[in-house]
Amino acid sequence: MARLRQVLGAASPWLILIMLLLAWQGATDFGLADPRYLSRPTTVAALIWDWIRTGFILRHVEVTVIEVVVGYTAGTLAGMAVAFGFFFFPRVAELCDPMVVVLNAAPRAILAPFAVLLFGIGLLSKMMLVLLAVFAITLLNLYTGLKEVDRTIVDNARVMGANQRDLARHVYIPAALVWIVSAMRNSIGHAFTAAIVCELLGATEGLGWIVAAGQSAVKPDWIMAGLFFAAAIVVIVDFLVLAPLERRGSHWRVF
Template identity: 45%
Template sequence: MRKAGVSRDILIWRALLLVGFLVFWELSVHRGWIDRFFVSQPSLLWRQTRDWIVSGYVFRHLWVTMEEMLLGFLAGTLLGILVGFLFAFMPRVARIFDPLMVLLNALPRVVVAPLFVLWFGLGLLSKVVMAVSLVFFVVFFSTYTGLREVDRDIVNNARILGGSRRDLIRHVYVPSAMTWIFSSLRTSIGFALIGAVVGEYLGASEGMGWVIAYAEAQFNSTQVIAGLFVLMAVVAVMDFGLKRLEEHFSHWKPS
């Protein structure tokens, strides 16, 4: 069976739209329609990114941000899945703590971020905690919802056939929740990066968040936008990997 994927026509349209946008941007700056000081221009962004890559400058800072992002992503994902399963299989616990989860999720992270810096310092830990606080709730609510949406007829039939609690978790609940979990992972990887960058932006001496904050203080729009493009490229690569991983486990999805 042929796997679903992006058709060649869609890829061509995406490429044309991207090229058209960049050409219009470059032409608008060149003709004076928009001010280079505020939005830079693609040719300058290309030269800036190339210089960063050749000198190795971007890799040193990107490695720091990637470490914070991946640690926060993994920790937040594991905690979200574990607590989601806990709530699903212990309804009394869910009823007690559900309002608390809703309230904690409603807290604006940008406002709480300075507290994380105050509590955990300017080092790695505060950035990881910031990323975890964003990833955890996305994965938790998706896992919890996925487990609650399991077809009760399938559960009852499995029990009639002699399935134990362990069998139900392995063959019924986990396959049902996998679709929800993978969907949340592709969303939460971006949130993990946001958490790491915001933490660096508030207080750090290295990392892409620091690079962007320093460039902003120098009113250097080229470096600011180049830094943002680097982060966008990282998320695109991570999302591609998660999509391939989801396709690999697609046989677990209920038909």
């Protein structure tokens, strides 16, 4: 019985997804929804297969993935550097706190037009918007995590003769690794969202361009297929890379 519950628990997200797809298909087949605006799962699936078979989607996936990888990596590294700087220099953190609050509160979609105006419709504007989105999440997650390190552990290390460098190496960095991976999981979806939103406003390639082309030509199957590829990439990266990394890194936690 326990085994059955475990299997059902693992399968429940997929069952819900299948039920939603069946409901979507049924709504369009029985005239409850207009397929001209919502398309059909079977139509979208056929288009996805055709794009894969012909190789049409490969270049667009490549462009979006490049934008995300570069912006995601740069944003994560910049967020880590600033978070450690804020933690070890509290005065700087106090001075910059209002700017960080504004940056975190501002919706990324609002910044997309400025990125396109400043950096053009090439890859750079998308990379910069992704960087900004990931930077804010990494900075806030890591800075919060560093402040929550158990003070007893820090005090005990000081009693044993640890200096600031020793604390950083043996206490703060191991604690930070858990928060860094957590921030990476939280920000991967935001990174793709930022890239696609920026591509919607101005691009000649990419998954966002596909969505924009589908919107302009009133092709909902293009919109759904483009979003499918974006979601699939995020799920694959999270499932195969980030989630296992977070589980394996749980022994780093020191508080």
